[in-house]
Amino acid sequence: MSPTALIAEDEPLLAQALCSELQRSWPALSLLPVVADGHSAVQAALRARPQVLFLDIRMPGQSGLEAAADIAEHWPPGLPFPALVFVTAYDQYAVQAFEAQAIDYLLKPVRPERLERTLERIRQHLDRPAVTGHPEAGEQQLHALLGRLHQLLEPGGTALPATASPGAEPLRLITASVGATVRVVPVEQVLAFEAADKYVRVLTADAELLLRTPLKDLLPRLNPDEFWQIHRGTVVRAQAIAEAVRGDNGKLSLRLRGRPERWPVSRLHEHRLRPL
Known part of the structure; x- marks a missing residue:
């Protein structure tokens, strides 16, 4: 042809x-x-x-x-x-x-x-x-x-950092304004970070916070063994992954414990979810 x-x-x-x-x-x-x-x-x-x-x-x-x-x-x-x-x-x-x-x-x-x-x-x-x-x-x-x-x-x-930068202070607490209240969430409770327009959505099992800090600035402060980047704008807690499913279109998506969403996995990051 x-x-x-x-x-x-x-x-x-x-x-x-x-x-x-x-x-x-x-x-x-x-x-x-x-x-x-x-x-x-x-x-x-x-x-x-x-x-x-x-x-x-x-x-x-x-x-x-x-x-x-x-x-x-x-x-x-x-x-x-x-x-x-x-x-x-x-x-x-x-x-x-x-x-x-x-x-x-x-x-x-x-x-x-x-x-x-x-x-x-x-x-x-x-x-x-x-x-x-x-x-x-x-x-x-x-x-x-x-x-x-x-x-x-x-x-x-340059690529988003795959590992924490040696000089970056580890992220331990997430603080964000919700109306007149400042919410403080330990990073251990965070299930996912998702870039959304000018914000980053921080998702726990029962809450959602919006940060103005770019995801690329948060990544060096996250432990790469605990948080996996699965898409250009999505980072999830590895231990919260419940299952990964490949759809009819061949694309991989995953579900997190405590969240209803399906999270698409970039082709670039699929290797993390291959069976051992």
Whole structure:
């Protein structure tokens, strides 16, 4: 079957120019309708499952990096992830493209000779056995891509700490205002921390507090053996995990003792919940 490609580009003239060059250089490549923002790129990619993605790094709604992370997070297990190419007008983003383990990057305006080199890399990638015949290797590559994208998307381009920082004071008490009252909750009672807009929800078995402290500032003060990060914005108490269930869509979710919610588990953090 002929490969398909999705282009996400918010500038119509640049999108049309890239489409024309692709049709000229690779006539067998089937082009899906162009989308103009990150959210549409995620929806279109997960619906059509193309073999190639051209993502503009700076788009309305979601950046190309954010869209790539969302696509990777929800990509069907066992299906080869698309060859990923970031398109940008800025040289500094080209470095991020390679750090994100993309196949290549293209600078705007796209030059035909540069596009030819990119297309050759894409063809070589699509022909690799790890892409066509070894799902486990493909899953490892996707895991590495997802991990790097999450790192780049964190403030300062670094990952959320996986272990407590040596100089960080351990978090023992949670204090938060509830109306005219200040609630004080020992950290031993906390079942989950969840990032929500400008706040962090702190959940116990019978209460919910809102903190203005970013989750990334709380993480270095939490014992990583007691609190596990299961999603980019979710940290749960390991001993409170009652069960983990894989749904029909292949995604893992868990339930905590004392809470009614189902908590989605990121593909990046599933390894914590594998049977011994």
